[in-house]
Amino acid sequence: MLRERLQYLVNRYFNGTCTEDEQKELARWIDSARNDDTLKELLEEAWSGYKPDVAMPGEMSERILSAVFEEERPKTRPLHRLQRWWPAAAAAVVLLLAGAAYLFRGAGEGNPVAEQPRYRNEVPAGGNKAVLTLGDGTVITLDSAANGILAQQGNVQVVKTAKGQLSYQGNGAFGNANALNTMRTPRGGEYRLTLPDGTRVWLNAASSITFPVAFADHERAVKISGEVYFEVAPNKARPFRVTTGNTTVEVLGTHFNINAYEGEAAIKTTLLEGAVKVNTAYERTVLEPGQQARVTGSGKMSVADDVDLDEVMAWKNGYFQFNDADMPSVMRQLENWYDITVTYEGGWVPDRSFGGGMQRSLPLSKVLKILEENNVKFKIEGRNITVLK
Template identity: 45%
Template sequence: MDQQEIISLLNRAATGSITDAEQRVLADGLRDADEPSFRSLTEQYEGIVLQHGVPGEPDALLYERIRDRIAVIEEDVRPVRIPWRSYAAAAAILLLMFAGGAYWYFKQQATTLIADSPYEMNVAPGGDKAVLTLADGTQITLDSARTGALAQQSGIHVMKLDSGQLAYQGISAQGSVLQYNTLTIPRGGQFQLTLPDGTKVWLNSVSSLRYPVAFSGKERVVELQGQAYFEIAQHPGQPFRVKVGDMEALVLGTHFDIMAYDDEHTINTTLVEGALQVKQGQATQLLRPGQQAVRDNATGKLSVRKADIEKATAWKSGFFEFDDAGLPAIVRQLSRWYDVEIVDETNGKTGLFWGRISKNLPLSSVLKLLASNGVQFRIEGRKVTLFQGEK
């Protein structure tokens, strides 16, 4: 199918006159288009949407085809570390994320007059930031610390690697007292570390992990606040436990994510691979890969459901992913990552959102995505006010 045929179908889609059969033809055409053609088509479709508006109910297959194509481009971009801020602005890729019957799409110009006010500023996205608190209370700001050895505790060397990650090397001195470190991630930060046993941990914004500088006992125990992704090093006979308040996860060797923010309604434990036992009081749930344990913070009830692994771990890959998310849930994530105060004055009239957004975009670009779906905004310093506008 040539580009002109695809553009003709895109026009019909934008006016709502496309048939089901034509939508599937269009989906296949977008799927098979090479990258330069796909980029060109998405740029042209932006103009079509602005001219005609958007259809009421998108075709699911069309959405999947477009998301698959965007995923391919994202994979092409990440290995060479092209900044997403420059990439998104240059390519003007249409996200085509459907929310409440409307498309979400990224544009270079704002659709809201408020965004052009004197208060607009680009709040930069977060980055690798963390503070390490040693056993004696000494604090080390890791994002500005030099590469190499940072400290020594009970024969264990605390190292900042060339990659910027934190690692522990050496063997604990025999008979030494068990010492604990705490890694704290501020608002607007994230960080990766390798624990003394070889376990890899990715920590999200506003999170902390307390752990011993050496795992010398019968089990390995760490304490988490916030969100982290774990890849557990296998040590038969020495189980790994993650404590989150009065809940804990027992691990034998697995990859999983725990989201346990104080301002969220649930604690979600998502199993990617391996085996994981989640315990809440007397209730115990054994998870299989692809399952998620959900602890209701209001009732303390523990339940299990099918997991959306891509959504649960998107933050680790550098994305926000929303699936029928209300604006308050989006606001909480944006506030943590961009380290801003966000005041929601929409009174719950914005409906649900569905989309995938790079965390490397400046805040104004993310807000313009919301603006395209009827949420206007005003930026004053590091305070952002959201209010209902016209779609």
């Protein structure tokens, strides 16, 4: 999805249809690419895949682009003809190839955001962190455990792979359900897991999943908290059921995301592929791809069709994505990922909305400076963040 997002932003920018928020987002990706070969590659591919709506005849645009590409590209690389927006396109290519770092001016601000003494320390981004509790009470800290077999449970081996993921391997995936295992990620952590049936699971920060080492003969049942994404292994004979709070999601084989953090207004189940049934004590519905079921604390359910899937799946793909998000919802995401505590000076919550995306690998100070482009200020003291008046 990151590849598609970059292609979308580059096309929008070159075609002159980019919003201000999208321009800021593209600038941040470009800035990040300076020390990220993978991202640099994606940006190059996005440029290569650029398709203008209207080609601009004449040689002026090619002369400019030739000068831009002179030192960076092989002499045989074909040049794209640009449309009437060629000045913006040429500037964008300079940024793409040089990785120039800059910040857009905030609304109503006369100067770029600069270093401030309010930032007294650096808080690093989260990473692969989780704790596994076995059925016998054994606790394994996964981020510090060595790769290889961590435990043997019946016919199933619990293995930490070289990629820092957990996998349940063996021929005991089904039978009599035995003692439950629980994986928990702390704030500032995320982790991947492959269940005994082959289902792949991604846990966001401050989340958990409880599951048996061997699923029952008639169903595959797990419980979660926080935010979890599933790619369920197909098995028509054994439905896969996820329970969280007052909501149960039933599938046979599909891809979906559940956001069930405490403090959110609703439990959100978003379907990316296949079909799922969402049940409460009072209602049930079947989702189609692209739909999202929202269940409130009282059990009331609604279904949304206009879901931004990039925003929903941004955490799994390694970035934040905000689509007209308010201040509290943005700060809740930062609290979970950076393991920080956020307070509002004088209890005043700024009436701001945020759009665009940024990498989750950025240190906290850079993220806050990006948010400050929207006329809001922060102070960092240890892991305590204050939103200033």
